[in-house]
Structure formats: C-alpha cells, structure tokens
Amino acid sequence: MTDQRVFALIPPVDTILKQPSLQQTIAALGREPVKLAIRAEVDILRRAMASDAAEYLSLSREVVAERVAEAAVTRIGQEFKPLFRPVFNLTGTVIHTNLGRSRLPDSAIAAMAIAAGEAVDLEYNLETGKRGDRDLHLEALICELTGAEAATVVNNNAAAVVLLLNTLALGQEVIISRGELVEIGGAFRIPDVMESAGAKLREVGTTNRTHARDFEAALSPQTALVMKVHASNYEIRGFTSAVPEAELAAIAHGANIPFVSDLGSGCLVDMARFGLPPEPTVRATVEAGADLVTFSGDKLLGGPQSGIIVGRADLIKRIKANPLKRALRVDKTVLAGLLSVLQLYRDPESLPQRLPLLADLTRSVDDIEKAVQRVLPVVREAVGEKFVTGGLDCKSQIGSGALPLELMPSRAIAISLRSGQSDAGLTELAATLRALPKPIIGRLSDGSLILDLRCLRDEQGFCEQLRSL
Numbered sequence: 001m002t003d004q005r006v007f008a009l010i011p012p013v014d015t016i017l018k019q020p021s022l023q024q025t026i027a028a029l030g031r032e033p034v035k036l037a038i039r040a041e042v043d044i045l046r047r048a049m050a051s052d053a054a055e056y057l058s059l060s061r062e063v064v065a066e067r068v069a070e071a072a073v074t075r076i077g078q079e080f081k082p083l084f085r086p087v088f089n090l091t092g093t094v095i096h097t098n099l100g101r102s103r104l105p106d107s108a109i110a111a112m113a114i115a116a117g118e119a120v121d122l123e124y125n126l127e128t129g130k131r132g133d134r135d136l137h138l139e140a141l142i143c144e145l146t147g148a149e150a151a152t153v154v155n156n157n158a159a160a161v162v163l164l165l166n167t168l169a170l171g172q173e174v175i176i177s178r179g180e181l182v183e184i185g186g187a188f189r190i191p192d193v194m195e196s197a198g199a200k201l202r203e204v205g206t207t208n209r210t211h212a213r214d215f216e217a218a219l220s221p222q223t224a225l226v227m228k229v230h231a232s233n234y235e236i237r238g239f240t241s242a243v244p245e246a247e248l249a250a251i252a253h254g255a256n257i258p259f260v261s262d263l264g265s266g267c268l269v270d271m272a273r274f275g276l277p278p279e280p281t282v283r284a285t286v287e288a289g290a291d292l293v294t295f296s297g298d299k300l301l302g303g304p305q306s307g308i309i310v311g312r313a314d315l316i317k318r319i320k321a322n323p324l325k326r327a328l329r330v331d332k333t334v335l336a337g338l339l340s341v342l343q344l345y346r347d348p349e350s351l352p353q354r355l356p357l358l359a360d361l362t363r364s365v366d367d368i369e370k371a372v373q374r375v376l377p378v379v380r381e382a383v384g385e386k387f388v389t390g391g392l393d394c395k396s397q398i399g400s401g402a403l404p405l406e407l408m409p410s411r412a413i414a415i416s417l418r419s420g421q422s423d424a425g426l427t428e429l430a431a432t433l434r435a436l437p438k439p440i441i442g443r444l445s446d447g448s449l450i451l452d453l454r455c456l457r458d459e460q461g462f463c464e465q466l467r468s469l
C-alpha cells in the first residue's frame with residue numbers, strides 16, 4: 001500500500017518550470033517543449049514513487065523539483081539532437097554517398113551561411129531592379145571552366161538527365177549502347193530513367209561491343225538524341241569496342257540531331273595532373289562535339305549536391321523553359337556553395353590545398369602512415385587485449401562511380417581478433433565504434449575491422465572518442 005503523502009512532494013509543473021537549471025533550455029527552445037518533458041518525467045517519477053514510496057519520503061519538494069528539472073533537460077537534449085551526426089569516415093571510400101559525399105571548403109560553407117541567413121539577389125537584377133535569373137550567377141563561370149556556350153544547374157545529376165531527356169526526347173527515341181544501360185545505385189537505372197522522362201530507349205550493339213554502324217542503322221525520323229552514359233561503377237574488359245565521342249557526335253550531327261553525354265562524376269580539370277587516374281573532363285567532352293553534357297556537382301567536383309547541364313545555348317534555353325526545371329531547381333544556399341567551389345577551379349594548381357575532396361584524394365601514403373603512427377597507440381589501448389591491432393597497407397577508392405577499379409594505395413589500422421575469440425567480437429566492436437558520440441565508421445573485411453586513415457583529419461577528436469570507450 002503506497003503512502004499517499006509521497007505524491008504531495010511533486011510540485012506543480014509551473015513551479016518546476018521556474019527551476020534555475022531549466023532557464024537556459026527554456027530560453028533556447030521555448031516553454032512548451034520543456035513543459036512536455038517535465039510532464040513526462042513527472043509521470044515516470046509517480047510510477048517510481050508508487051512502487052517504492054519509502055525511497056522518496058525523506059526528500060524535500062525542492063530536491064524533487066530539481067531532480068525532475070534535470071531529467072527534463074536530459075530528455076530534451078535527446079529529443080533535439082541535430083538531424084545529422086558528424087562521423088569519422090574511415091571506410092576508405094572518399095566520396096561516400098551514404099555519408100554525404102564531399103566535405104566542403106570553408107569558403108563555400110561561409111557563402112552558404114550568408115545565403116541562408118540573409119535576403120540575397122538570387123533572382124533579382126540589382127542594376128535594373130527587375131527580376132533576374134538564378135542561373136546567371138554561375139553560368140559565366142561554368143562556361144569559362146568547361147568551354148561550353150551555356151549552362152544550367154538542377155538538384156542533382158539524376159535530375160539533370162531526366163530534365164534533358166524530357167525536354168529533348170519526349171515521346172521520341174534515344175539511341176544508346178547496350179554496354180551503357182547502367183544502374184548507378186539508389187534506383188537510378190538508365191532504362192527506368194528514360195521511361196520516367198517519357199523517352200523511348202533504342203538500345204544498340206551488345207554488352208561488350210558497339211560499333212558506329214549500329215548507331216547509324218538505328219537512326220530514324222523518330223530519333224531525338226544519340227546518348228552516351230559514363231559506365232561509372234563498372235568496367236567491361238577484354239574483347240570490347242565502344243564508339244568514341246567525336247564519332248558519335250558526327251553520326252548525330254549527320255542526322256541533324258544532338259549528341260548528349262552523361263558524364264556522371266565529371267571533372268573540370270584533368271585528374272592526372274594530381275597523380276590521380278584520368279577521368280574524362282567536361283571540356284574534352286564538349287570539344288569532342290557533345291551538344292549537352294550532364295554531371296554531378298558533388299562527386300569529383302567536390303561541391304554541394306547539384307547537377308550541372310552545359311552545352312549549346314539554344315538547347316539550354318529549351319531546357320530552362322521546361323516546367324520541370326522549376327520543380328528541379330536548386331536553392332540559394334546550394335548555388336552559393338557551388339559558386340564558391342567553382343571559383344577554386346580558376347586556379348587548378350592550388351586545388352589540393354583548398355578543396356577538401358582533392359586534399360583527401362591526393363594525400364600521400366607517407367602522410368597517412370604518419371597519422372597511423374600517431375593514433376595507433378590510442379586505438380590499441382582503447383580496444384584492449386582481446387584484439388590484435390596494427391598498421392596495414394590498403395587501397396582507398398574514390399567512390400560514387402568514379403573509376404571503381406582504380407584504387408589508391410593507402411594505410412589503415414587493422415583490428416583483428418586474437419585466435420580463439422568468436423567472430424561476433426569484431427562485429428560488436430564495429431557497433432561500439434558506431435555508437436560513439438561522433439561515430440567511427442570503418443569496414444569489415446577478411447576477419448578484420450579496417451580503419452583507412454586517408455580521410456582522418458581531426459586526429460585529436462578521434463583520439464578523444466577512443467579514450468571515452
């Protein structure tokens with residue numbers, strides 16, 4: 001039988017709200033969420049009192065009020081956690097789509113913050129005082145960097161491809177090699193994209209070999225476009241043949257139709273100059289005769305999520321006039337961040353210093369090994385006796401479909417079980433590292449947890465996380 005006097009110790013919600021320990025939270029978040037949290041904590045306390053009154057009878061009303069207030073602050077802290085948790089990407093995949101792709105340079109973050117916090121001349125011409133075009137801020141720079149006549153920007157490259165096809169090939173045929181009917185992941189499959197854009201896929205050639213004559217034979221009055229899609233995440237090797245872009249352009253132009261190329265990652269500068277595997281540049285594709293080129297703003301370019309279409313001015317004009325463009329347009333913060341990143345490309349030489357993505361991609365094995373030496377003792381100490389921990393040669397990959405087979409040499413910390421331990425121990429350790437306040441994400445491979453340190457920049461923060469284990 002509960003001693004009913006115990007419930008009288010709980011002050012009314014409005015009294016608890018006056019506790020000094022709650023004032024900062026109320027100032028930050030408002031009274032209502034704090035009230036709800038207090039009510040929830042009072043309910044919990046009531047149940048605890050009902051089952052064990054003696055535990056509480058000696059407390060003062062003041063102490064009970066403070067306990068509820070503190071519990072309410074903790075509860076609210078959990079409820080108002082930011083949506084995204086920063087993590088350590090030690091997966092070895094530099095452009096990791098599930099981990100948000102590229103980290104942006106400080107200049108771009110600052111530009112995005114200004115655009116987010118202020119009214120800006122997004123679609124406003126400051127000279128005439130009339131309505132402007134949101135693409136104009138970037139168009140001249142994109143054209144300078146790619147050699148194209150005109151450009152427009154949409155939400156991502158998938159949107160760019162859909163918008164292009166819907167504008168130029170609605171109800172008509174698009175000729176494409178069977179070797180390029182790729183699935184990029186996340187439901188982006190060329191045949192499905194074609195269908196959803198309202199275009200008809202006219203596939204030619206075979207998986208491994210497609211010739212100019214295949215394209216020529218497929219041309220008909222129904223043909224709207226000849227298209228090339230960068231294979232991105234796979235490679236066909238051995239007895240293969242593909243038609244070079246210049247030749248595809250000539251075939252299309254002979255039939256008076258545009259040739260378009262979806263580059264996927266799309267580079268603005270030759271990656272070979274940084275010692276990275278070569279990727280076709282947008283400029284080279286334009287020069288080869290592509291009338292339109294689509295590529296991502298957040299793959300090898302290293303900017304915020306966006307898709308860029310460059311090419312002939314008359315075609316870009318039609319694309320911009322498509323009502324779908326309005327639905328796929330990007331917001332001011334993304335445009336500001338993208339513009340800021342594009343500006344770095346005016347001085348390609350300094351890109352590895354100024355663009356975090358290129359800094360990670362070009363980081364030397366020596367430099368990564370030094371990081372391994374610095375943090376290895378902390379990792380060893382944190383994971384304990386159950387595991388064998390040491391340095392390991394590994395390969396990082398660029399990720400997001402860029403050159404899946406070209407792996408970059410890197411150094412990792414490998415954590416393996418001592419013999420006789422069960423495999424579950426390693427999965428458990430991986431889960432423990434993911435449960436840290438700033439989760440550490442590696443990859444499990446061959447009975448080891450591999451932490452590729454290529455993308456580790458905040459070593460101090462990393463070590464602090466491990467010491468808290």
Ligand SMILES: *Cc1c(COP(=O)(O)O)cnc(C)c1O
Nearest residue numbers: 156157158230232264265296401
């Ligand atoms: C990645 C990719 C896309 C999709 O680009 P997102 O920016 O992720 O929407 C389209 N086409 C190719 C060839 C790609 O590699």
